[in-house]
Amino acid sequence: MATNNSIDGGVEKFIHHQILSDELYPYLKSLFCILSLMFSVPAVCFNAINILIFCTIGVTDSITVCFLYLAVFDFCTMVCLSVGAFFTLFSLGVPGSHNLGTYTFVTAVAHSTFSDMALATTTYIALQRGLCVAWPFLTRHAFTRNRTLAVLIAITVILLGSGLPRAVTFRFKYIPDPNNNGSQIAVVHFFESFSTSVSFYLIFVKLFMGFTQYVVMSVCAVVIYIGMRSSIRLKSASSSAGSNSYNARSYHGRAERCVKPIGQKNTENDVTDIKTETKKDTGKKPSRKELLVIKQALTVVLLQVICTTPAIIIYIFNMIEPRFRMNTEYHNLYVVIYGAADWSYTVNAFFNFFIYLNFNSKFKTCFNSLFACGKHMGLEKMTVTSRD
Structure with missing residues (x-):
């Protein structure tokens, strides 16, 4: 079925769409736009809250720097994606608004750049946590706040420099509408350097760097999980061994202090000693704060890996199948599948807020303090400076 797909210089170009029909195409495109907006608009608000809370807490350690950077990039990504989805719908x-669909190309370029930065930041979080779990004594002082800040700034500069040639290789060109002489159609006009810039961007940033980061995140997620489980088992075993040894040594002494002559009651000091030793008998459990930090990083990384998988598959298929591109044989399928990948990005940015709220006690305390949630939910009032 031949369809009028694009106009270049006033000349109609007819392209065959063999997989996804033109009748079904706008419905699927609208569906993924609506799904994206359902997550991206709340994600904009949630990431704005993330930025506010992390700034309020204070950037005092490397992991907070990473989460703050991730919130900023997710916020920018969701703003661009929301604007693009609104324009597309x-x-x-809406009659007479056909040019808005062309303008979404700008938001798509910006959204792609910011999502690359968010992916790189999550990769750094995975690498940092993975190394700290695998070699805690060697890397304990390696990831300082200033070093992390320097690394993230360098990543931002590199990705901006890599995407800049692609961002300046086009302009909007207005041509007469063949169906309505009183209006004009905006088309994206690419310069001669477009092919080289796009090829470099797709191969180096999207495919090579994206796939490398995907592998690093996956490996580090496995390392973090194994290390976390091993740490829990080791500390539990040590606590149990220490508790049993202490019980054997202290049982006889406690019994002697507890048994008093007839008519003599236990003094207050005796009762205090008994309670203290009873608490010691339970053994020291693994640090809850330490486990929550590891679980928080692990959950963020796993969510990023899951939501990045569709995009990685698309990039690989895009490189090996030249027909799977804009204004080619599989144009409709290309746009719809990219819409699905964009939706997966919104899911990732949406749920990060709830991950922080569940695993980060400082984040939750600050959130309750700023929005007075503790008072309305019947929670105990806490301050931002409280500790676990």
Whole structure:
């Protein structure tokens, strides 16, 4: 079925879409735009809250720096994606707004750049936590706040420099609408350097760096999980051994202090000693704060890995199948699948807020303090400076 897909210089180009029909294409495109907006708009608000809370807590350690950077990049990504989804829906449903669909190309370029930065930041979090779990004594002082800040700034500069040639290789060109002489159609006009810039961006940033970061995150997630489970078992075994040894040594002494002559009651000091030793008998459990930090990083990394998987598959298929691109044989399928990948990005940015709220006690305390949630939910009032 031949369809009028694009206009270049006033000349109509007819392209065959063999997989996804033109009748079904706008419905699927609208569906993924709506799904993206359902997550991206709340994600904008949630990441704004994330930025506010992390700034309020204070950037005192490397992991907080990483989460603050991730919140900033997710916020920018969700803003660009929300604007692009709104433009796309308006161009499909509102008469006379067909040019809005073309303008989404700008938001798509910005969204792609910011999502690359978010992916790189999550990769650094995975690498940092993975090394700290695997070699805690060697890497304990390696990831300081200033070093982490320097690394993240360097990542930002590199990705901006890699994407800049691609961002300046096009402009909007307005041509007469063949169906309406009184209006014009905006088309994306690419310069001669477009092919080289896009090829470099797709191969180096999207495919090579993206796939490398994906592998690093996956490996580090496994290392973090194994290390966390091993740490829990080791500390539990040590605590149990220490508790049994202490019980054997102290049982006889406690019994002697507890048994008093007839008519003589236990003094207050005796009762205090008994309570203290009873607490010691339970053994020291693994640090809850330490486990929560590891679980928080692990959950963030796993969510990023899951939500990045569709995009990685798309990039690989895009490189090996030249027909799976814009204004080619599989144009409709290309746009719809990329819409699905964008939706997976919104899911990732949406749930990070709840991960912080569940695993980060400082984040939860600050959130309750700023929004007075503790008072309305019947929680105990806490301050931002409280400790676990």
